[in-house]
Amino acid sequence: MKKNILGYTLPKLTEEFLALGQSKFRAKQVFGWIYGKKVYSFDAMTDVSKDFRNVLNSDYCVELPKIFTKQESNDGTIKVLLEMGDGAKVESVLMPYNYGDAVCVSSQVGCNMGCAFCASGLLRKERNLTTAEMVGEVLIMDSLLEPLGRKVTHIDVMGTGEPFDNYDNVLDFVKIANDPFALEIGARHITVSTCGLCDGIKKYGKEGIQINLALSLHAPNDELRQQIMPIAKAYPFSKLIPALQEYSADSGRRLTFEYIMLRDFNDTLDCAKQLVSFIRDNNLFAYVNLIPYNEVKEKPYRRSEKTRVNAFVDYLKKNGINCTVRKEFGGDIDAACGQLRSKQVGVKS
Ligand code: SF4
Numbered sequence: 124m125k126k127n128i129l130g131y132t133l134p135k136l137t138e139e140f141l142a143l144g145q146s147k148f149r150a151k152q153v154f155g156w157i158y159g160k161k162v163y164s165f166d167a168m169t170d171v172s173k174d175f176r177n178v179l180n181s182d183y184c185v186e187l188p189k190i191f192t193k194q195e196s197n198d199g200t201i202k203v204l205l206e207m208g209d210g211a212k213v214e215s216v217l218m219p220y221n222y223g224d225a226v227c228v229s230s231q232v233g234c235n236m237g238c239a240f241c242a243s244g245l246l247r248k249e250r251n252l253t254t255a256e257m258v259g260e261v262l263i264m265d266s267l268l269e270p271l272g273r274k275v276t277h278i279d280v281m282g283t284g285e286p287f288d289n290y291d292n293v294l295d296f297v298k299i300a301n302d303p304f305a306l307e308i309g310a311r312h313i314t315v316s317t318c319g320l321c322d323g324i325k326k327y328g329k330e331g332i333q334i335n336l337a338l339s340l341h342a343p344n345d346e347l348r349q350q351i352m353p354i355a356k357a358y359p360f361s362k363l364i365p366a367l368q369e370y371s372a373d374s375g376r377r378l379t380f381e382y383i384m385l386r387d388f389n390d391t392l393d394c395a396k397q398l399v400s401f402i403r404d405n406n407l408f409a410y411v412n413l414i415p416y417n418e419v420k421e422k423p424y425r426r427s428e429k430t431r432v433n434a435f436v437d438y439l440k441k442n443g444i445n446c447t448v449r450k451e452f453g454g455d456i457d458a459a460c461g462q463l464r465s466k467q468v469g470v471k472s
Contacts, residue, residue: 125184128157129262130255132298133305145175151304157185158305187259200453201267207256211249214282215260217267218452223276223312226264228257230293231284236318239351240383242419243283251289257296261306278308281316281337287323297334310334316381321358321366328370336370337379337412342389343397364405371408378409383416384427384435395438402444410445
């Protein structure tokens with residue numbers, strides 16, 4: 124089977140080409156064609172010797188996913204269902220913020236974490252995505268933006284899947300995303316979002332990278348959190364808090380807490396108070412991103428009313444917690460993460 128070059132970090136490809144007797148610069152040259160010029164045919168890489176192009180053609184490939192379905196919203200959001208080489212399908216979403224174009228990248232085909240509000244988790248995990256497939260998600264979005272004279276500027280590994288359940292592939296992916304010779308996206312414009320796998324959080328803090336970490340918190344206490352996130356039973360606050368503290372101490376980075384606003388469930392003023400205590404009492408260096416819920420017909424949860432969201436934000440801010448409400452995109456298409464895929468692939472019970 125041919126090896127997909129999109130799955131290699133530059134140091135790994137350099138090492139591999141050196142072992143094939145090539146110069147130290149060969150990998151950088153090939154990266155320049157792929158990421159700089161968006162040339163995916165080895166035959167077109169004219170500064171690479173003919174002999175080595177033959178080696179590349181016989182042992183390597185540059186394979187991108189195919190667009191299976193595409194939805195475009197009036198607000199500029201683009202949602203694609205991508206088909207991988209083996210037929211597996213995953214969702215990627217492009218969101219046009221005023222500061223740039225962000226892609227929400229999936230890291231697994233389906234997800235086993237079973238969060239009760241989530242459309243992505245309606246379909247169980249089939250497999251991990253490879254590094255090359257995640258890079259492919261971004262390159263596909265770049266190809267859609269190119270005619271508009273734009274490119275992807277921000278990446279959130281926040282689509283379908285739990286990134287730390289696919290740790291090594293995700294780590295290589297974010298390194299390629301951040302590499303100035305590859306996708307060239309600033310570390311602070313890349314965020315990896317976990318539902319709270321403590322071992323992954325601790326390990327990630329020790330990687331020495333500046334890439335952001337977001338935790339899907341979604342509730343201010345174990346009791347509520349365990350009702351909507353099964354992972355919280357394996358990793359209750361007694362384990363999660365020390366892991367977050369260790370991450371902050373090792374990385375020196377601020378955390379983001381994602382908090383999805385579910386009506387009459389976690390959106391009360393009492394919950395806001397508990398959230399403030401959770402952050403302050405545990406000395407967590409974090410800001411809170413409140414997420415308006417996109418309702419999923421198979422799920423019982425409802426969207427919080429705007430007045431509730433505003434009161435929640437006000438309380439957090441008054442108590443010194445940095446807080447934003449996530450801008451909403453794609454209201455006229457399948458807005459909830461995983462909704463397009465679950466419709467197209469079919470929800471298995
Ligand atoms: S919210 Fe994320 S971790 Fe939870 S089921 Fe959905 S995709 Fe998986």
